[in-house]
Amino acid sequence: MSAPGVVVLDFSEPINIQLSRAQVVTPVGRTLSAAGLSSEEIEVPISGNEFGVYSVDWTTVSAVDGHVLRGSFVFGVGVSPVGTGEANSAALGLPDMVLALARAVEFGALLLAIGLLLVRQLASYPPRLTWVRGPLVGALAVGFAGGVAVVAGESMSAAGGLSPGGIATYLSGGEPGYARLLRLGFEAAALILAMLGVRRVTILVLAAITALAAAGHAAALRPAAPAIAVDAIHLASAGLWAGGILALAAIRGSGGWRSPESRVLLKRFTPVALIAFSLTALTGLLQAVEELSSPLDLLQSTYGNVLAFKLVAVGAMLPLSLLAWRRLRPRPRLEAAIILVVVSASALLAAFSLPPARLAEAEAGLASPESALALPQPGDLTLGGSAGDSVVGLTIRPGKPGQNTLWVYAMPVSGEAAAAQRAVRIQVDGRDLSARRCGPTCATASASLTGGESISVLLGTRHDVAGFKLPQLPAPDGTAVVQTLQRAMHQLSDYRIDETLGPSSQPLRTLYAFQSPDRLSYQLSTGGETVIIGSVRYSRSTPTERWVAESTLPIHVPDFAWDSGPIQDARVVDAGEPGGEQVVSFFEAPYGSPVWFNLVVDGQGLVRQAEMRARGHFMDQRYFDFDAAFSIVPPVVSDRNPARLMPSAAPQPAPISPIRKPASIN
Template identity: 30%
Template sequence: MRRTRPRAPRPWRPRRWRSARWVWSSAASAWPWPRAARASWRDGREGGVRPAPTASPMRHATVRLLLVAAALLGALISSAGPVSAHANVVGSTPTANSVLQLSPRQVEITFSEPLASDFSRVDVLNSTGDRIDLGDSVVDPADPTRMTVSLPALEPDTYTVAWRNLSTVDGHSLQGSFVFFYRVEPTATTPDIADPPVLQSPADPVVRWLVLAAAIAAAGIPMFALVVLRPAAAISRTSASALAPLEAWVRRATVIALTALLVLSAAQIWVQTSIATGATLDVFGEPMLRVARDTRWGQAWAWRVLLAGAAVGGLLVSTRVRSGWLARNGRHVSLALALGALGTFSFASHAAATPEASRPAIGADLLHLLAAAAWVGGLFGLLGALVVLRRTLPDAEERRLLAAAVPRFSLLAVMSTTVLVVTGLYSTWVQVTVFRGLASPYGWALIAKIVLFAGLLALGAVNLLRIRPALPSAPRAAGLLRRIVRVEVVLAVLVLLAVGLMTSMEPARQTAEREDARAGLRFEGEDGATQVELRLQPGTVGANRAIIEVRDRRGEPVEDAERVVLRLTYLDGEFGADSFTATGGEDGRYVAEAVTASVAGVWQTEVLVERPDAFDARSAFRFELGATAEVGSRIEISERVAWQLAVLGSAVIGVAFLAIGWTAKRDRRLPQAAVTTAGVAALSLAFVLLGRLPTDSTALAGGRNPIPPSAESVAMGQEIYTANCAPCHGEALHGDGPGGAGLEPPPADLTVHVPLHSDEALFNIISLGVTNTAMLGYEDELTADQRWHLINYLRSAAADVDAAAAPAP
């Protein structure tokens, strides 16, 4: 029998620690390392010279970095809530341009974002410019989007309400005004909507640019050293002594970038407080503290400073310690903290101030920042490495190291470019939304950024296709690479300048909304052979003029419509529907005067066109009217579409990463398995998000139908009615169907009953049925959307009966 030496007992560890260590080591093993790197470590060990860090530390560090980034992404997305870009007015009492007969006791304004109470106020002035309010302007603590000020008993006059606010979300400050009349008739037309200044301060975009550049350098340079430089040194068998000057430069550059980030952040809080208070020097101390404490922008700024300070402190301490955990992992901890500081920008960006799409928008913005750090920050690191290597290494050894480093950086750049393109397109959709938004300061800055980015892509292609293959053999390749990288760095800095400008401006979507407000509301619809265009002027609370242009499918005007009816319904309350008959017809133009929307909120308008030579056409539109024409909700972003695009973007990134990983297998020096794993992770994220997409529409406030009664919705509802309801209720909804004969009680006449019930009541009746009758529930047979479509058909059919019974104009 073979005798074996008894194995020494292994030290006991708690089960949780053993499990965590197993998961950690298993995740790290997913990053294979080239054979050349292992051979380099073995040869260096036998020769007595320790080369650059080996595969195992690199593997563990990279996986830790990916896990930290994934955790940060999940935390940021899950903690974000839906808000709106800039604190715009969405409602007021009294409403703008209203004529009052009773003296109001206060003025109340509601905004689209929470306000900082110390930097927001509202004043009321009379026609002589004297302030007449009681001076108690306050932001409601229970609802920070609401600001009020009390009024004394008013004299008959024209009053101006002037307001100024500071958003707690993105830190932007806005101001504006509107008028109301007390027991006097308006003597002048409403003033045109004023454009806000393009920049809140000339220093704001410059400081934002420099802060962002410092943050990207602080995260990108050590990432370049971790992912590109040290593995390339192991592959090329560059000794530790030869690599020491480059490691020293990486540490110095990272410390300088983090220090610059701290100094520039101090300048940024000064500029932001100056914008909020309107002062320049009297902002130190308490005002700055209130901005940092009471606004979400300030809280993100504070976290950025805290993380950057911890990163630079940890890096400096790790360089002084010779042994221990901090000596081995200090650089990785500093990098994780620097990435966290970079991620705080997403909390105070336009993405965090996007209605109904903040979570996917923040996720896209965060991925955009991380990809920019990997590529642009990597360019900073590559340029510094090229300068240092030229002074410290012989030409042959320099080319050998670059021949190993450039393919890795090219792989990182291609992956980063993929993420930048996908997330950039997503952010463009969120912040621009409509093509006409490009004709704005934000749009021009975006176009400049795209042009500069295209230049970066072109130079990157030259490096990938021409310089990289020539590095091992061509002596002049390294010099040419240095010159091209210098130009790339200049272009990258200009791209960051364009980003600084964009983050200082209002999004292009809001500029387009203001232009739309000047022209009134405009909608287009098509039903079969009829095209309908509706314009409401001025598109605010009060009396509006409705202009309806009707054309056939060839674009020719329809001048012989028998009836053109506009039906207006308030969706935030049970006011019923008001119908207005449009007259005219010359050149297909029909006009309805005094179309009155009495209160601010969500409205629905339906246009019914009856033609003698074609089927009747129906178009439906929903919109929100504010107290003023400045309401920032005319161009809406669908939450469902936002998540669908997020799923599509994740899938595109995943497929692209898999393709890149398949291409990388030709070169054993490249981490193919890591790229493939990233692709699988992106596809898995797409499937997870796909499974969480909402399938049915939910009721609006007050139980209103969430689906507009468009021609398509009404047609779908008619099919459902014919299949399920017509046998008892009859084709004309009068309750005279053959299946209802002999039923007690008899089927209801829906043309009478439908107008008497709310959408929510009809939805419950269809879903649950009516007790003690033959009316059964269809909750299990019809989806929620099908029931809403059915309600749209019932309302349109009942309204058509009323319109047919009304006398012609």
């Protein structure tokens, strides 16, 4: 029941920092936007702690192959929105289909150009076949036009519209853009030379094919050079085989394909076509191995379905090619029609941003094993704190008297890149340990512990300090305390919370009132007020403004900050006096982000104070007025200011005092 301090989007491969972007829309309609923070991360800071549904939309531009990927998801604070899972661009939209059509035109025209160059060369052998010409200039012109349409569409998609600056950034921001510009340059040069009657344009067409491969999926594989070479050979050999068939369909002789001259051309073309077909099939198989995670992808993924359809279409050509090879009944125009279907399927495959193999690789991507050890494992003693604007998690393993390994997780608001630049020191009772880094956000050291030691984590040149007072070792299991407090707190009918939220030079203070089953009011130190009753939200920015009513998802009361995820590694860090207050600490990972809690629990199981430490979200809460029988009513939506929602007899909130127990958060 607490909003994250920052929404972090991590990506499995490098992104274009300038063009990749994300935005978060809060429950009250505020839009928070951010560009790429690093080559693999976008972060959107969230200020405030509004209840309701947050929507996240993101767009990334790959820095390795230039493809654009989009996604969206929602999450709720105090509510349970439908469809919280992530949606990405695995399915092709209308713009992708339009680009695929333009790409099919470019592919087909380039293949035809290669085929025409081949057939012209074959016709030049003695005896010369003077009737063999074909529309080479037309093919190159159509290919260039298709290429311009594809590159323009990709550039506008990456830039988010017709933005000259964004388009220039996309085309000049790295290898993907350079490959696209070179492709257009080679296509234009080949067209100009063909129009001038220069016969040897083959090298330029092959260069355009290579640049086309460098702008596709092959560029994202590692190492990229062999993959691009395989893709380029696949396209060139397809040009000799499939493009040759397209050329034959375009230059049919006056006597038909059973005339002696036509049979001479077929005889010359057949051995080249057989070799080219074999090479196309071999390189196509290599591509399939690279792009499919398993043969089941042919049935279980859209990409695989399109690839399977392409294979079926190629298979349908084999009987026709056999007839042409035996020169029994050549049908080049029918073969050409099937080739156009194959080309369209290839263009559709190129429109997918992530083939199944790369998608599976992305989903399987995990942090390095040692870096992951900085986060708690089952059975660990883990405590949370803060130093400056960094959340600091301290995990003691095995958490028993004797030699222990101390694992420190330190993450500032500005992210991993900033964390990696900050020095980390670990002290036990003022004595420096020999600490070493185990990742951008991880440091570790060893020490002999007995319990009761003071541990300090110092960050950066300013030596921001997170201090921890260890409990007795081993710390008692806190599961029973957590179960007791959960029962007591979730039986409440109404209660209030006085909350301070940081990190900030001026922390946000909020006074909440909750009434079951679905009523909430809160007043911000900045002057804003909100009331939620059922499915209606009333809000205003200042006490003198009119109330604005709008629909919302109903909240569930009671609900608490620690209800966001499964509670892990609960430990009693101060047992206190029998029947008195005790302190329990535990860890959660809602939405995959680490969060530490420290709760002061009284003898009845009621939480009196709570501290929550997460990245960009340092929250201190004081709970009071349990079952005080107050009422939250709708405000008057009129020009006149309504009376305050909190009953006049309500006690004024006292300042939140720091938790006095061991393991307190400094």
